[in-house]
Amino acid sequence: MSLEKTDGVVLKAVEWSETSLIVTLFTKEFGKISAIAKGARRLKSPFESALDLLSLSSVVFLKKSGESLDLLTEAKLQRRFRSAQVGLLPLYCGYYAGEVINALTENHEPIAGLMESLCVTLQELDRQASPAWTILDFELQTIQRLGHMPSWRWCVACGEEIETDRQSIAFSPLGGGVLCPNCTPTQRGYLRIAPETLQILESRAAQLSRSDLAIVLCEPRAPAILAPKVRAELRLVMEQVMLNLSERRLRMLDFLGDLKR
């Protein structure tokens, strides 16, 4: 057991007893932590609003070994997620980002850069940046940091570079990337997407991987406005990729239908 101090984003809080909560936070140094917050449900909680969903808080906790829950001893609010005042879609996008991080990470396994991506995503939603681009950026960064970036250019079955001057290109979420015309008939469960959709995914993933986040967010996105067909395909691809990684359908995906329109 050791007493640790860090910053974390609140991913989940569930009732544990009449007066306590079990809180799940994502932190930079410790990855995900699940801790008991004693007295958090009392009217005069020692944690005040530091344990509200998606708040960024400074916390002190007693780290337990093995499967035991950690014990939260202090939490102080640093930054509140305010998108409820912006609109329902940004709010749902924030909940979705929290659900993704919770579903794809393990307790006490830090992942470089992931906390930063989550914080930037929540800030972007709060400042009313385009939810469609913000969520796509978040998803691409998350799968990249977890080491699951799909292959956007080389066939996942044979390794050949695919030709993009076609009407549509096969993408296999299960295989983890695109398929060339020779390999496509041998595979199952692939999607057909337009070359423009693929190009957006490839170029944005490359942009996000090479620069500092603050710089990337200031870079112009091409195209600035996504065509409805491309929007719908981007969601289809990312939903399928997330489905494969989390091995279950994420609940908040059902609330993001407006990202396709």
Ligand SMILES: [Zn+2]
């Ligand atoms: Zn192939």
